[in-house]
Amino acid sequence: QSVLTQPPSVSEAPRQRVTISCSGSSSNIGNNAVNWYQQLPGKAPKLLIYYDDLLPSGVSDRFSGSKSGTSASLAISGLQSEDEADYYCAAWDDRLNGWVFGGGTKLTVL
Amino acid sequence: QVQLVESGGGVVQPGRSLRLSCAASGFSFRSYAIHWVRQAPGKGLEWVAVISNDGGKKYYADSVKGRFTISRDNSKNTLYLQMNSLRAEDTAVYYCARETGFGTTQGHFDFWGQGTLVTVSS
Numbered sequence: 404q405s406v407l408t409q410p411p412s413v414s415e416a417p418r419q420r421v422t423i424s425c426s427g428s429s430s431n432i433g434n435n436a437v438n439w440y441q442q443l444p445g446k447a448p449k450l451l452i453y454y455d456d457l458l459p460s461g462v463s464d465r466f467s468g469s470k471s472g473t474s475a476s477l478a479i480s481g482l483q484s485e486d487e488a489d490y491y492c493a494a495w496d497d498r499l500n501g502w503v504f505g506g507g508t509k510l511t512v513l
Numbered sequence: 514q515v516q517l518v519e520s521g522g523g524v525v526q527p528g529r530s531l532r533l534s535c536a537a538s539g540f541s542f543r544s545y546a547i548h549w550v551r552q553a554p555g556k557g558l559e560w561v562a563v564i565s566n567d568g569g570k571k572y573y574a575d576s577v578k579g580r581f582t583i584s585r586d587n588s589k590n591t592l593y594l595q596m597n598s599l600r601a602e603d604t605a606v607y608y609c610a611r612e613t614g615f616g617t618t619q620g621h622f623d624f625w626g627q628g629t630l631v632t633v634s635s
């Protein structure tokens with residue numbers, strides 16, 4: 404059971420938009436920034452979004468992040484087959500004094 | 514370019530020890546906190562431990578506290594993870610990851626290694 408809760412899977416057609424939710428509590432998302440990571444099959448994770456909604460250099464602007472209270476969301480627009488991957492949210496947890504991840508969401512582009 | 518290369522993984526019996534290494538290059542190693550994050554086969558990411566840039570601060574996940582020790586040698590640009598009393602549930606790919614913004618609200622893992630597989634089995 405992960406501290407941050409994500410849906411196990413989402414799916415959508417190409418060129419459409421999908422959102423992935425991440426639910427936490429006041430000790431993590433409610434009080435700290437959320438980061439999102441993309442993990443392509445067989446690869447290491449890659450930073451996708453940091454500080455709730457900032458894009459690292461080189462990341463497509465089809466990806467966007469948002470946060471409200473103790474929940475965060477990752478949105479992907481103009482879906483492409485190459486977006487098929489696992490997506491993880493993460494935040495520092497003040498109570499645990501450590502980083503916590505969501506369980507991951509597998510995105511399927513239909 | 515930034516590179517993190519893990520090594521030291523392998524098959525080990527329950528109760529035994531193993532030391533992982535993470536060799537860094539392409540950036541000022543002594544300026545960054547570095548983490549270990551693991552992923553059990555077919556499972557999600559689990560944070561393991563972090564060490565501050567100067568080694569003065571270390572934090573561990575409850576699941577490894579008292580068994581694992583994170584350390585670094587800034588003169589060798591290398592991070593370590595000493596794993597003792599290994600259990601079957603420690604079986605995972607272990608990644609090292611650089612953190613930008615340690616100790617701030619903007620902390621994030623901006624570069625990851627490719628990982629090294631640790632299998633704990635008799």
